[in-house]
Amino acid sequence: MPTISLTSLQGIKQAEQILDKTAAKIALQSAEGGPIPTASGTPRDTLDLSTELVALMEARNDFRANVKAAQTADEMSKTLLNMLG
Numbered sequence: 001m002p003t004i005s006l007t008s009l010q011g012i013k014q015a016e017q018i019l020d021k022t023a024a025k026i027a028l029q030s031a032e033g034g035p036i037p038t039a040s041g042t043p044r045d046t047l048d049l050s051t052e053l054v055a056l057m058e059a060r061n062d063f064r065a066n067v068k069a070a071q072t073a074d075e076m077s078k079t080l081l082n083m084l085g
Contacts, residue, residue, distance in 0.1 A: 011066035
């Protein structure tokens with residue numbers, strides 16, 4: 001059975017991956033100066049910045065929540081050890 005700390009670390013890693021993916025999409029779009037036309041002249045893969053910013057905020061909130069859960073698990077472990085010791 002996974003511990004709270006392990007679950008929190010997995011959540012932190014997942015939030016980091018979402019953050020990296022979203023930031024890379026935004027950076028690529030910015031570096032290219034907007035949508036790049038295809039050979040036929042139609043724009044390809046336009047980026048909805050509002051959607052990407054929401055994804056960044058969700059990743060940030062997920063990261064913070066998982067850090068807090070890990071801190072709480074650590075505090076609970078310390079309290080239990082103090083009670084036993």
